[in-house]
Amino acid sequence: MILLPQLVQTTPLLRVSGLHKRYGAVVAVEDVALDLYPGETVGIVGESGSGKSTVLRLLNLEEPPDTGTYQLDIAGYVADNIFALDRLRRRELQLRHIGIVYQNPHHGLRMRVSSSGNVAERLIMAGERRFATLRSAARASLAVSEFPLERLDDLPARLSGGMQQRVQLAKAIALKPALLLLDEPTTGLDVSVQALVIDTLLRLRRERQIATLIVSHDLGVIRTLSDRVLVMRRGQVSSAGLTEPGARRPRNTRIHSN
Amino acid sequence: MVRGSRFAVQYKHTQMNLLTVTKLNKHFYVHHLEREIVAFAAVDFALAAGEFLLVRGANGVGKSTLLRCLYRSYLPSGGQALFRSQAGDIDLARAAEVDIAFLRRSEIGNVSQFLRARPRVSALDLVAEPLIENGVSLAEAHTAAAAQLAAFGLKEAIWEAYPSTFSGGEQQKVNLARALIAPRRLILLDEPTASLDAAARAALVERLTELKRSGVALIGVFHHPEDVQALVDRELYLETV
Secondary structure, X not given: OOOOOOOOOOOOOEEEEEEEEEEOOEEEEEEEEEEEOOOOXXXXXXXXXXXXXXXXXXXXXXXXXXXXXXXXXXXXXXXXXXXXXXXXXXXXXXXXHEEEEXXXXXXXXXXXXXXXXXXXXXHHHOOOOXXXXXXXXXXXXXXXXXXXXXXXXXXXXXXXXXXXHHHHHHHHHOOOOOEEEEEOOOOOOOHHHHHHHHHHHHHHHHHHOOEEEEEOOOHHHHHHHOOXXXXXXXXXXXXXXXXXXXXXXXXXXXXXXX | OOOOHHHHHHOOOHHHEEEEEEEEEEEEEEOOOOEEXXXXXXXXXXXXXXXXXXXXXXXXXXXXXXXXHHHOOOOOOEEEEEEEEOOEEEEOOOOOHHHHHHHHHHOEEEEOOOOOOOOOOOHHHHHHHHHHHOOXXXXXXXXXXXXXXXXXXXXXXXXXXXXXXXXXXXXXXXXXXXXXXXXXXXXXXXXXXXXOOHHHHHHXXXXXXXXXXXXXXXXXXXXXXXXXHHHOOEEEEOXXX
């Protein structure tokens, strides 16, 4: 059954199809397809090892898939299969148009560079050299991420888990990307810190309208942040559906399957 | 293809209707019984802006399932539900999920029996959120949220508290205030009066009257239909199949 959008007439920001990735004999991702519309947040849930984080890594161009088509509706890249870009354009795209927050802040941050330095680094890579601009831009991005500005110069290693995630977020959105990838951004944080980070993400979604793909095994996080959800199982999208904001308890019927 | 062209032939008054449901049905496959269970079959009705449809029938006859099919929590098994959205006509039974997500944010509201409280989010913020999502300023949204909470009779002393600590009745007041605050064109109500005191029930009826008068179409399942009897324009009886 083909269900083409009729009311939402905008071109999807992201369109992926036929995505495959294997590591030796292990099939990590098998024939995954997904569309993401501008301003929309889509969740990917699934057990550990279901391939959801691999999908994010592939979309962040950290490694190539075996096969797959990846289109982004971003000026200068519209006609391209993103996976087929040369190294330079791939880096440029990743730097300017894609932001990512990892579950483990060590993947996204340099622990021995100050928090503002971590954010500024992204701007430096994009060509900004003036110290005053760097400092104020990093500060603005950290403020949007609701990072306590009095700790601007602290090393991430000295920060709490919640604050580290805010630095990662500030870094991810510093160049106003079109696509934001969140890989278990609140996993491992205690419930009240998690709530505050979710609050920031909700506000950001409202104010910036960034198309966001969020991976989590926590259905509560997915329900709060996303309208649509994909369920992954053994590398495949086993079902897709709408999240139910009104539902109280997790039930199998949450995501319709027939 | 001209959307909804088939309906123009079947219903001459379609122009007037916000929602036209034709032969809508839902069955579930129950795995441990290894057979199909029919939730409801061949439902037909039409609803115009400002009309209230009361869904009646015995327990287990599929009333809630019908609402969930219209909100697309469940995918209908067959039939059509033509909705005249401001963005164009669309069959809710078969619309793409991205379109349904769009309609849920803009035109179709749903009132469930339970509030989903979030940690560290106050009652006032929870109620204001749908307005803020629709672009209303923070101050304006908070004023409107306070008015709603007051109307439903939640004590002002706890507006800034976290609803996860509230009683069932208090949570339901927050739930109703939140679900009915943002402008919608169609609202689905699934037994919203469960666990409500008399004053809050009266406040609900008042709010529904106000919404109806402003042109919102309402479809509801009520445990005590007499509460809303004065609002009802149409009734749909579901029978056991």
